Structure formats: C-alpha cells, structure tokens
Amino acid sequence: MDTQSSDPMKGIFLKVASVVIFLCMSALIKAAGKDLAAGQITFLRSAFAMVPILVFLAMHGQLRDAFRTNDIFGHLKRGFIGILSMGFGFYGLIHLPLPESIALGYALPLVTVVVAAVFLKEKVGIYRWSAVLIGLLGVAIISWPRLTLFRMGGIGSSEAMGVLAMLAFAVLGSFAMVLVRKLVQTERTPTIVLYFSLFASIFSLGTLPFGWIALSWQSLGLMALAGFCGGIAQILLTSSYRYADVSTIAPFEYTSIVLGLIIGYFLFGDVPTGPMLIGTAVVVSAGIFVIFREHQLNLKRRAELRHKLPQG
Secondary structure (H helix, E strand, O other), X not given: OOHHHOOHHHHHHHHHHHHHHHHHHHHHHHHHOXXXXXXXHHHHHHHHHHHHHHHHHHHOOOHHHHOOOOOHHHHHHHHHHHXXXXXXXXXXXXXXXXXXXXXXXXXXXXXXXXXXXXXXXXXXXXXXXXXXXXXXXXXXXXXXXXXXHHHHOOOHHHHHHHHHHHHHHHHHHHHHHHHHHHHOOOOOHHHHHHHHHHHHHHHHHOOXXXXXXXXXXHHHHHHHHHHHHHHHHHHHHHHHOOOOOHHHHHHHHHHHHHHHHHHHHHHHOOOOOHHHHHHHHHHHHHHHHHHHHHHHHHHHHHHHHHHHOOOO
C-alpha cells in the first residue's frame, strides 16, 4: 500500500461495501434456483462480472494496459484452479443454508496457510499452526451434522455433498491464492482481475454439455445482477487495499456471517443451528488470530528491515 494514499477508514468502508455486495451476489444466485448447474452459474457470474470491470478500467484509462501480461500461462493456471474452486463454491451455496456456506468458506484462509507453508516454503510458527488446527476443528463442528446425514442417505445427501463441495472450494481456492501471490510479483492488479474473469468465462463454458438448462427470464435477470454484483464487489475489494493494510481490513470479512444470518433468515428461512453457531465462532476466532499474528510478523519484518538499512 502506498503510504501517501493511506486512509484506513476509507479502506474499511470499501471492504465492508464489497462484503455486502458479495452477499447480495450470493443471495441472487440462491434465488435463481437449485436447478442451475454449477458450471452454468460460474459462466454467467464471470461473464456478467466483466461488464463493470471493463467499464471501470475504461473510465480510468487502464483498459489497454490491463490486457498486457508477462505471464499468460500463470493466468491460465490461476484461471483453471480458480474456476474449479468457484464451481464447487457455487454448488455448496445452492445446496446449503446461506450462513453455513459462508461459515465453511472461512476455511479458505486457514487452508491457505498450510498450502503456503508446503508449496511456497513460508515459515509458519506454532501460533499460526495452532490457530489453523483450531479453525479446522470449527469447520468439523459445522460439517458433522451434514456428513452424518450423508451416511444415512435420503434428503440429507445433497446437503452433505454441499459441505464436501465447500471443503473442495477451500482447498482449491487456497491453491489459487498461492498462484495469485506469484502473479502479483510481475502482474498489475487490473490484469489479474480481468484475465481471471475472462478465463473463468471460457473454462466454465466448457461445462455446457453437462447439465445446463434453459433459463427463464427471471433466472437470467437474477444471474445477470449476480454477475454485476460480483464485478462491482471485486473492484471495491481491490480498491480497499490501496488505502489500508491487509491486516487492517481483513477482519471485516467476518461481518459477512452476521449479514448472512440476517439475509438467510428473512429471504430463505434459514434458521442457524447450535453446531453451526459454535463452529462459526471457533473458525472466526482462529481466522482473526491468524490475521493478528500475520500483522505482528509484518511489523517485526519491517523493523528488522529498517535496522538493516544504512543510516544517513
């Protein structure tokens, strides 16, 4: 973040706004119906999301430069892994109550710590490892009732598959985040955002023979709005990092669970269960601790760097 543009309150506002609009996107997708295939949802969401992204880049004179890349294969890999993650996430979203899908999605940053340690050789201390294990315990608490239903079969099987899909979303999403960390070393943020939406649309179009259905005008309208919301929320999220450190705004991601409980109850009649609330509290606490610990380590690294610089 550029210190000259530091404005933590503006960054927090943009982050919260992105959370709210992402939730609107999720609600619109659920409202479009369970009959839509995950690949079809992914295509429509990605394709319509490109509209506000392209308009935003054009308004800021960044459209031509956004297509310039030094690592097209890196974007392809990120797009492929990201689209698989997104597809599983949408499957879980439409087969689970909204608050539970949100809570299970919180496993992503926890799994990312593990993946980064294994594949990027990042140093992870005992505190963060402990937080990850505790957070995954929270995920197990949320998941267990659905997985028990899966063993019994019947009506619970689709919900259990939704849980498994959300776990796959977290694992694949963590690999996508690792690829993004590599891309940001050579690529501009608008380029990363644009190519992901482009490749997500192309790859998900390949699922056309696998269960796509003819959409009513209502469903198409809902998915178009969902795509617009996704694109706008991505712009707001990206912009928030210009004004505040990641460690400052990241905890506000967890406001989504409160809003998700409200939206889920009033729009879809989702009543939170005891295991869901307990597990969510555990996962959120672990996630916030990971963020706090990362903030402490960043401060320590900056202090060490200042001491290494030659004194004038």
